[in-house]
Amino acid sequence: MKLSTIQRWISPGRSIQGKIFIAFSAVTLVSIVSITVIVYMSMRETIMHNAVTSVSDSIRQADESLNMMLEEIDRLNTVVVTNKNTVIDTLLSPNEEISYEWFQEQKRIDEFLSVLIDYKPYITRIAVVGLNGKVYFSGGPWLDRTVLGSPMLDYMLQNGSRHAYFKQTGVSDAITVGREIRYNREPIGVVMVDLNYDFIQKTYGVKPTTDSMIYVLDMQGGFVYAAESAPSFAPSSDRIVGLNQELAGNGDAIKQVIDGRDYIVVSRRSGYTGWTTLALIPMDSLLSESARLRKLLAEVSVIVFVVVLIGSLQVSSRITLNIRRLKSLMMFVKEGNLTFPRKEIKGEDETGQLYRVFISMVEDLKRLMEGIRVSERAKREAELTALQAQIHPHFLYNSLNTIKYLAKMNGVPNIEEVSGSLIELMRGVLGNSSEFLTMREELDYVERYISIVKYRYMEPIRMVAQVEDDALLECRVLKLMLQPLVENAIIHGIGPLEREGLVLIRVCEEGGDLKIEVIDHGKGMTEGQKAALLGERGKSGNTSRFSGMGVRNVHERIVHLYGHSYGVKLYSEPGLYTKVEIRLPKLTECKGESEQEVI
Template sequence: MRNLNRRISTRYKNLRIKYKLIVFISILLIVCLTFIIIGFQYAFNSYDEQIYRKSSQVLIMSSNRIEDELKNIEEVTYKIMGDDVIQNALLRSKDNSLTKYDQYQIEKEIWETLTSYIGSEKYIQSIHLFDRFGKEYRAGGVPSPNLYDHKDEMITKAEKGNGSNVWISLEGSKNSIFSTRQLKSYENLSLEKLGTLVIDVKLHEIVKELPKEWEDQEGYIAISEGDEIFFSEGNSTNVDKLDFTASDKQGYQIQNIYGRSFFVTYSKSPYANWTYWNVLPFGTMFAKVTMIKFLVIFLFLAISISSIYLVIRFSKRITNPIENLVSAMKFVQKGDFKLTENFTPSQYQDEVGMLHQNFFVMIERINQLINENYEKQLLIKDTEFKALQSQINPHFLYNTLESINWLAKVNQQHQISKMVESLGYLLRNAISLKDDVITVEQEVEMVEHYVTIQKFRFEERLEFSLVMDDKVKNAKLPKLILQPLVENAIHYALEMMIEPCEIRLLAYKEGDKLHLIVEDNGPGMDEEQLELVKKGEIKTRGNGIGLRNIDSRIKFVFGPEYGLQIDSEVNKGTKVRIVIPYQTRWDYV
């Protein structure tokens, strides 16, 4: 191996300068192209993960929306089952001595009642009520064509449900799903069978109104029970060819059918034991990215070929005079000193021209220039790479958050908008290096934005209250000493509790000192655990600012007599107090 490397090195060293430049530039371009391809592959993998996260979120939201509508319809079946008019009418219909007028009255009462329930839900196609003799009472629009073909099957499944709601999908009714429930008499708690209720639900209308994940894409949503698809959106001709088997709760797959790739996201739901599938054509999703990829590679190849061509032209302009000089020197080595009569000096006033004056000195200078050129090329590439790295600016993050906030407002997602605004405020103030010292009012505002975000997470479990004396609003203090205390209260109090947790923030002046208190009614700590916390021997969760860090900052700025105090009792909560000098002007460095 060493001999091979030595031969290659020797062969390279013996090449003419113009060929050395061509080889060097070619290797450099190949290395750059390799890094570009690796970067594209990494970007595609990251893009896959982003698509999966977005598809999973949209799919879960869509499944929740579908199930909410189905639960509403299930509630309608429950109301119909307990409706007094329906109960009385079905009990009266058992009487064999009824006249035709009485039967007409019963049919009218049932029809009017069922019609009133249809108006309560826009996704109900029709309602069918079969009494125990098989007679049908119907209200609504035209039912699915094969409903009556599977009438006995639905009645049997409803009986197995024993009064609970049962969802049934029928082969050939891809746009509908049926809710069935057995009706029983509540009179004297006899629980006598009165009939079977069947509601034809327009499942395709529910799915049609779901928000689309990718605009102008030919994707669709499918729903399966076990390994069998009972609903698919639109004219999905290839749905039967896809593999709808999933071992885990949620995930994604990339499947190929007839030369086309599909990005398939799935999520299992405990409701009715269904699995929701979101199928998107992989090619259309990556059409623009793939086009950019090939465009960049094409441009790179074009630039590479042009660079090699220019290097050849440039190297010839340099090496031709040198080759002429070498040829001339060979004559000189042979002792042919008449060369000066036939040798034409270089017309350029550069290093090559100086070679004609002093051969040995010029050879040394050319070697130095070549080495310097190599080093400069490497330095330029390294400088360009570092310059690209330094272009990542926090303003990109801020602008992205503003875009998310705008989209949330447009789509009436007020909670998302509020969270993004609060997160943007926190990031701007946390990342900003302009002011290390702020007012109490500004620090409290950061805490309020942080609590706003946490409230969307914990909802009613988080109860936050603020008591701040107006006199201390303009008092100065180091940035980020209150928000970590509230964060610790949430981690070690709220997250450990099932019932609501109250976190209080107090700020007041006492003499010439400023008191800042964060207290909670959480589980608290015993004396041994509290002592470990004060010594900083308990590792905090997450990557936040620890209590010992805050205490050290305060003592470093104001002196050892100030700092942070912790009081806690088991089952009575924890109180953290910060005491610093009260001042509206910052006199510390």
């Protein structure tokens, strides 16, 4: 896969797949980093806790082991100081050296001491030192009268009422446990047992790390045990003594900065001896294992992140597959191809729903396009028909003009008048596309109509127009509004009487409206005839070639335009007259109407 393709996919501003990929990657990265940090911190705390627990348990076990040995030694000392026949009597005996009695005493006490320390490898020597200069011991090293007056003996005499512990240094290190020998409440000597120092080293030689250090200090601050092969950065003895005084053996594990280095310090005070055990664990050494764990976690996190990236790329690709298909179909339609190969998207999710809606929209668009094509074809046919309709009136006008000229040349004025009136009437009807005319133009049309129709009757028919104000002649009225009414008056009112007829047209203003009356003195109408006349629906074409609309049609046109307050009313008396009253709003201009167009 090309790098440019991957970059296009993961571009967050260009594709949904890229946004999904970035979102998956971001969430995964945050999750992995968070989990890794939490696991590392937890493991680090666990390592520290385990180290502290291990050291604390080791110190406790070491103290308990040492206490058991010291308790055993105390019991031996008790046996010695309470033995009168062998120990006390020998110390109080007046026998001098090199005598037989002294030899017997020496042999007896040596055997007694030897029996006490047999099979006890942690004891190197047991000695009974009398204040009178008698010295008896079993084990090693050698002991003689030089011990009298030594600091160790003085310490034992001062603190040995129960038991005293003294750390020897020199040729061989040892822990000496001593106790006074008293008789008659007076001290007569000391019994001392040396504890093998190797056992102490083995007991306290526990290290959670190679750089760890363990110290055992007595109640006077002296070192009972110090870690061997201490690292170069180990604190000084004075710093250890000061630290011991600060902690006072409270048994807690604390973090302490010593000489610029971080340590975990664990302290414990023995309830039997009063000694304090200090364990110093360097933090950097303790956490070296956590560093290896951190590296392992980082490597695993990188591997998991790469796997998730690859997986998210595949998942986002499958999720957006249908979206890309739908996009390709939309681009195909955008280019004008409404018929395209179907790539069925059968999913029930939002993408599948969008696909079905899109297909429905394309089908609707195809139907609309087909309808537009049909409409355009009908429009072209209508334009052709209109063009043909324009040719027919021209031909008719030319023909009527020819008849008019022939009548004039042959001296037939009636034919000339009828032809001229017909020409003007058709010019107004067919040549003017506006729905409105002036009152003056409407009266001219009526006059032309009467000049044509009067020749059908033997008796003359006259039209009289009475206009209240000449300004009313410029009011706008509906086109061919009066002609159907005049036609109805002549045909149904005046014509059947076969006598001279009169049609009176009155135009006046009443209540701010325009009122027009068409009156004839014909035979009149009954109420039923009036109702029937108003009930006509454009069927007046059966009685007139020109009107094409009846009284009812005129009434409906007025009501449709101006409302029910306006329209046509009929007044008639049979045998006397008929009056048609038209009420219109007084309009001097009509916006939106084109001017009269003359062909």
